[in-house]
Amino acid sequence: MLFDSLAIVGVGLIGGSVGLAAKARAATRHVVGVGRNPGTLAQAKSLGVIDEFSTDLAAVATADIVVFCSPVDQIARQAREAANYAKPGVLFTDAGSTKANIVRDLERQLPVHVRFVGAHPLAGSEKQGAENARAGLFEERVCVLTPTTMTDIAAVERVSLFWKALGCNVKRLTPEEHDLALATTSHLPHFVAALLAGQLPEKWRDFTATGFRDTTRIAVGDPTLWTAIAIENSLAISHAIDQFAERLGVLSEALLKSDGETLNHLLTEGKKVRDALGS
C-alpha cells in the first residue's frame, strides 16, 4: 500500500477515476472525497468511488496524499486552504490542465510541512461527473509531472510512484514547457473544435459526416472549465493561435491563387504528423 489515506478534492470524472484507480490498484487503503455538493459526493460514495466525504477542506487532515482535481482556477486557493489542516509531511499533487501559475503560486505560498508536485494526467472523456469515472481511465496515459528546482526530490519520487500506480506513464516537463506544449496539443484544438462547431448553421446539420463529428467532438467539454483553462494559459494559447492563424493565412492565399503545390504541402505535412501518431 503506497499511501494509507488519500484525499481527493473535486470528485468529478478525473477525481472519481483517481479514487477508483487508487483502490483498484491498491495504491491506498482509504479515500476521502472533498467537494461542494453533498448530493454528488453521496452519489460518488454509493458508487464506491470514495469511502467517505466532506464539504470541508479540513477533511484532508488524515490524508497522506491529497490530489486536487478541481477546475484550474481553484486549485491554488484550495491547496493553500487545505494546507492549514494537512498533517506534516503530506504530499499535494493535482490534475490541472495548466501548470505554470499553479506551481508558481504554490511554491511561494505553501507552508514547509506540505510538499507539492504539480501533475497533469492526459486523460479525460467527453463525459463528466463521478458517475462516469472508471478505474482504467489512466491506463497507459501520460501523466506530466512539473517539478522545479524548488521541488523536494523525494516528494517528486513519491508522487511519481502514485501516478504510476494509477496506470500512468510518467513524464516530466517544466511548468512553462508543459503549458506551451498543452496549448498546442490540447487547448488550441479545443477552441478550434468549438469554433468549427459554432460556425455550423442549423440548416446544414444534416450535411455533416464522421469528419465533422471527429474534428468537433471535444467541443462538448464544459465551457466553464475550459474558460478557466484559457485564462490560466492565455499567453501560451495566444501564441499557438498566432502560429495557427499564420498557417491559415498561407492556406487562404494558396486557395485564392489555386496554388496546388502549397495546398498539397500543407496537407502532406499534416498527414505525416497524424500518420505518425497512429489511430
Place this chain on the structure above:
Amino acid sequence: MLFDSLAIVGVGLIGGSVGLAAKARAATRHVVGVGRNPGTLAQAKSLGVIDEFSTDLAAVATADIVVFCSPVDQIARQAREAANYAKPGVLFTDAGSTKANIVRDLERQLPVHVRFVGAHPLAGSEKQGAENARAGLFEERVCVLTPTTMTDIAAVERVSLFWKALGCNVKRLTPEEHDLALATTSHLPHFVAALLAGQLPEKWRDFTATGFRDTTRIAVGDPTLWTAIAIENSLAISHAIDQFAERLGVLSEALLKSDGETLNHLLTEGKKVRDALGS
C-alpha cells in the same frame, strides 16, 4: 433488379463500396470497374468488388448506369469521354465531394442521350482503396443529389432510387448550396485538422491525448484528392475560412483581455451545436 448493368469509374474505397453495396442489395446484376491500374482492378475483382474490369472507358458501353468515383478534378473529363461509348438513355451519376463545377460542365457538355445527376454520398473512411471497401459504407448516410432546372426529372428519380438502394438517405441541394455547405461541414474541417497536425512539433507528440487525435484524425486523408477538392471549391472554402478566421480573431482578443464572458460564449455556442449532433 434496379439496373441490369452498373459501371464504376474509379474503383477505390468509394467506388469499391458502390460495387459491393449494389450487389449485396440487389441494385444490379453485373458490375464493371474502370480504372487506370490493372493490378488494383484485378485485386478488386478477386475481392468480389467488381465482376469485370477495363482500363478503357469504352467498357461503360453495356452499362445502364455509370457512377464516377474518381477524384473531383477528373470526373467531368471522364464523363465526357465515357459519353462517346455509352448507350442511349444511360444514367450518369458521381460521388464527387464538390458539385458546382462538375454539374455546370456536364450540363453544358454531355450529349443528349446521356442523363447526368450529380451526387455526393457523405460516406468515407480514413482508409483508402478497394481493399477497404465495404457493402455497408452507405447505410444511413446522407447522399446529396444536386439536380438543376436542366436536369431530367425521371433521371433524378432513378438516380435517387439507386443511391437509396445502396442504403443512403437521399437529400437534395442546388450544386452551389452543396458546395457552400460542404465547405463548412467537410472541407474547412479537413484543412483545419491538417493545419493543427502540421503545427505539432515532434518533441510534443507524447503530450497529445484523445482530443488531439480526434480533432486531427481526418488529416490522414490523401493530400492529392484534397488538393483537387480545394481547388474545385476554392471560393466557398475561402469564404468559410474567412468566417473562421474572424471567429479566431474574436477568440484571440478575448484571450488577451482575459475576457471570460466572450470565451465562455464561444465555447457554449460550439458545445450547443456539437451536443445537438450527438455522438
